[in-house]
Amino acid sequence: MNVKSTYVMLCCMLPFWVKSQPMEEYNTKVREVIVICKTHFDIGYTHRVNDVVNYYQTEMIDRAFKVMDASGDLPKEQQFAWTLPGWVLSKTMEDWKGQTPERRQKLDNKLKSGQIVPHALPFTMISDFCGLEEMARGLNFSSALCRKYNLPLSHSGKMTDEPSHTGALATVLAHAGVKFLHIGCNWPSGFVKTPGLFWWEGPDGSRVLTLYSASYGTNCAVCPKGWQGPNDPMMGVNLMPAKDWPYAVWPAILVTGDNSGPPTAERIKELFQEIKEKMPDVNVHMGTMDDFYEALMKDNPQLPVVKSAMPDTWIHGIMSDPGGVRLSREVHPLISSAEVLNTQLGVWGVPVASVSKDIATAYEKMALYGEHTWGGSKSVKAYGEAFEKLPADEYKDLEASWEDKTGYIRDASDIVQGITQSNLYSLATNVTCKKNSFVVYNPLPWKRREW
Template sequence: MTTIVLKKTLLINLIFKTHLDIGFTDLAQRVIENYFSNYIPRAIQLAKELRESGQKERFVWTVGAWLIYQAMETASPARRKDLEQAIEMGDIVWHGLPFTTHTELMDASLFRHGLNYSQKLDQRFEKKTIAAKMTDVPGHTRSIVPLLVEAGIEFLHIGVNPASTPPDVPPIFIWRHPSGAEVIVMYHKGTYGDLMIQENLDCGICFAHTGDNQGPPSVKDVLTTYSHLKGLFPEADIQASTLNAFSRKLRKIKSTLPVITQEIGDTWIHGVGSDPGKVSRFREFSRLRNRWLIQGTTAAEQEAIDRFSDRLILIPEHTWGMDEKTHFPDIVHYSTDELRKVKDTQKAKIFETSWAEQRTYLSQAQQALGQNRFSREIQEALSSLTPVHPDLNLWTRINENENIPVDSYTLSIDPCIGAITDLSCANGRKLATPEHVLGLFRYEVFCKTDYDRFTRQYLQNLDKNGSWAFPDFTKPGIEKIIKSHREILPILDGIYRYREKDNEILLRLHMPDEAVETFGSPKYIVLTLRIDPAKTITVTLDLLEKQACRLPVAMWFSLNPPVEKPERWQLMKMGQFISPLEVIENGNR
């Protein structure tokens, strides 16, 4: 905890909190059951015990809204009554967000759904939530700002994972969106939350966190926290408080705060690449869901979509399986061949179960829809996402060394690696050139040198955090398996034109044996191009027969058309365009 000595009397808002990981420390279902059956009742009892003891010290537990909402929905009548009483007494409070998420993975409507949990609880208990918190994930997209404001949120606290480089922002600032919407943001860098005193304010905030999924503290821990703060600030009024209470205080100094208008972004978003199949289904589900909402629904259909959304929103929650360093601390069996030796062990099976559990959120979402037009659309979408070997009897092979006319376009394909090296329109415009190819697949293999660079660039406070940060963020022992960085390209087997529709071209490729057998790449790659009369080019990529491995690898599919002003590229995040050139230093650049 930061030591600050002030002479003036002040109010310290003491926030008791634990960090919710829906998974990581255990299987997600066990984690949630432990909160419902153990942690929430313990927190209620702790607050009651301190109140009835006659001491001044109190306990108020702050959690994300999703946890309280779900507890209310699933609790027994007796436990629900206890929780309701604790809420009415002010012992249990929620903030405006459901839990910590990768916000960039969501669309705006799903983020709004997450905000609805606190709004529903507010309505039920006649409260007004104006503050929210994210923990662990170092940053988020600016696109959430107008959505927070829309939901009445004025203050967002972000506590950063201790080993991760935080964005270069002030400790407290106004985050302003181009629309004019703005929220006050407080950053605690290198900690989930700490002590912060504002010089021009008569109060401060202090977080008393327990560890990941550790639940509420003990009575002794609570009293020790008060005692420690009293030692630092003998004249201070130290009160168990809420983010809402502190947020109301911040209104007094809002006009004096610095303003940040830049994008921050999520430097932890690499986790999204760990399960392409799950993410592709999630994105398809999200697209369909958004379309249904735009089209309009009946009351019954909206209820089905809400049930669907309750499961779908668990995908962008920031936990993507159990903690490897704790549950599968194997630094030897990385390669495809080595992994086969341990994949059937009990530890490996349990660890893998945590990934399967994450994928079940999608099947649960599908089941929650019931039988209706939505469920049929979902099933059709899932079928289209299943990679299959093409029936080449339906296709005619064409010469890979010749230009290929398709509608009003002409294509040239690299005869070795299968990338499009020329795509010319009838008007002479070029959408691909040898320097700006389209459809290039690459399989990248990382080595210790890459991790050393990553460590220098991103990890921090390793003197304190190295014991867990190195196994968390790197691959210990990888230097014994992979000696150098590799980028492996596919080999073109053939180019085909669809017999029934001459506007469809298929490329069949395979990867070198070493890439497949040692590094776990897909064995076959199928690329289908379709140019419709509206001049839209649709690209479908199928990856087939990939072997499991634990090596640090990445699959890239490049679309790099030549443009006159590349600085005008923009990223779409939650339905809003953001220039990569306006990302703040140490944000997601």
């Protein structure tokens, strides 16, 4: 067979060969894709705590402004919007020495226009360790911002990295008006097998809609490919929905890596172009987690119910700080007693100053101690004698980051101890009693018989 006849035969076979190639399949059930852009925030991992807050207030938010401005010529539904946790955004929005009037005005404008979006949660918390009160008070940062700017309160939240949470979290969120929670895992820590999208029911029967992903978001379009959790049927590709997703609306949750800031405007544009070409009949637009919840609920979906707590595989940070944990266990009952006694003293006519701001600061410090980041990112891979031979420069920053972490609960303890001592002094000096007697305050709501 000569070359010419071989060429003719190959050309004749080409249509059959092309036909035999499997066509790329897309989810035909999905009619709407809501694109939600986030960054994973670590409070003290890539930077020391004070440095990372300043980084949020300057370089990171300035880069976000550039992405927003660069997308200004795109159709409205493709213009970049960035979702941030309440505490992080609160710190970014606050006035600080060095803030410029231009940045201040831009922050206000972008928040009012919906291009900066606060979600309900303050940051990722180790909910198995946190008390109910700091979990609830952690929602104040987002709600205070929304009220200040006359914006609707956020009804959704997201936590990333921490793969496991207490069932009480569902109860706290549901009673606070949070309707949707996305949990995106740090997959090497061991993610929990769930139905993916489900009603998470707390101990009292209250529920929050929960989407559980084996990776940071519902895809790996803006983070390293190796970060995708294995065998997760709820993971999509770029903005495309997961093939087995059974609902009409898909949340394309894009999450960039640890404190890395927003994706580029070019990348967002590429992703929109790709899905428009591959799924031209689908309504694809930038949005929020609230948008997803509302769109999903319109179809009244039948969802599985999960009533269990999740076994925590992220608890090693807490286990590394027994001194801080001891302080935390002491502070939790003491802070509520201090607040109650201060209120009672006022009711009884004893002149006392309000402690509400100090109590709020203490709870903020307690919540930050329960935030999921435990130490800096630099690992020291030496142990025993090998470690002792290392120069101090090799580990001083890592040890300092541990001190930053324990410093939160030390500060909270100092605040609460100060309030307690002041309260008890005011009580003792205003109670009529015999000389050399003891004044005992019982913070419990029932009488103690053994006294």
